[in-house]
Amino acid sequence: MSVRVRFAPSPTGKLHVGSARTALFNWLFARHEQGTFILRIEDTDQKRSNPEFLKDIYASLEFLGIKADEGPLFQSQRMAVYQEHAQRLLKEGKAVQRDGAVMFPVSPQQVTFKDLLRGDITVDTTLFENLVLMKSDGTPTYNFACVVDDALMKISHVIRGDDHIANTPKQVVLYRAMDFPLPVFAHIPLIVGADRARLSKRFGATSVDEYRQVGYLPDAFFNYLALLGWAPGGNREMVPPSEIIQLFDLTRVRKAAAQFDQRKLDWLNSQYIKQTPPAKLAELLAERLIAKGLLPTSYDRTWLTRVAAVVQDRMRVLEDIEEEHVFFFQDPPEYQAEAVAQHVRRDGVAAHLLALRERLSGLANFETATVEEATRAFVAEQGLQPKELIHPIRVAVTGRAVSPPLFETMSIIGKEKVLRRLEYAGTQLVAG
């Protein structure tokens, strides 16, 4: 039997992290089994569906590298199909018309279906009411459209969030009534936040797009989501997507709710950033920096690659470039008050910074070694401890108490700007 799975989002909101994981598990299962992954847009509720959300779903799937083998198919374009099947059930006397809607009276019975994670599940249908198939406005209900589509699209495995587990027995009843073969089901647990409640806004970011914007790398996010509730074994945490496809085993997805662990995601992301070749990282950073107006479109690639190489071991998310390292791209828009008080506003510092400025202005080049040598010589001549001047210089040049290695940082920022910042610190900043 060939594996056919589908991801069936409703475009009524941005793609939620939990839905992204459902999409990912479907896609991984399809890739692992050399099956087919179908994208179906469940947009029968035209009032709640929004083209902006649809765009977000596409962009988020693309970000994760999830491509549909078939689709997207739109339920809104398949109304005639649902009508036809409702008519068939009416004709066969299995459904009835009531107030313009089509109802399916459920006879008392036990329904059993196979869940890949939980085994056989049996439910007594007296627990639920008669099913609406078509609403009086002529649109199908979720349960009806879902069964018709899954059957006609020959879906072999329905993999979805376990928030749908109560719908499944209702759908099984409809499969039987329509003589459709049953697929295998896998209800995957929800993702919960640190408070064990369903991952919600209260907890932080919930949409894939928000994570993308903050600067989580696609592979890191993919790796994190795949290992949320599933483990490749051997205690491995950093597993690149290509290997995840090989190792993925749907039956080993844990049944308990998966707890979103922001720190683990951050750690993974920092690892992926570290592994990215500096030139490639520079490209990713450029995209953000240009969008923020911090870098011209005609930027110097070699120069930005130097920046990338010096920041890449210190980054958690790409956003850190504009949050913590903006001094590479503009004079510090602000200076950490505590660092200024502690390191700059001290007797003698202004004079030293200005004298050092003079010394550096005479340098023939501004390479890291040259800057370091000149600065250290100056420090020694003044009879200072290195840290007595290194800290003030760092604050003057970066606005911060902590930065990448100072001399390399100065070299990258360049002579003209470093001199300007030393002057500003020696004349303005010292005074407050």
Ligand code: GLU
């Ligand atoms: N549109 C439904 C949802 O987004 C699909 C559920 C299913 O996969 O059957 O929850």
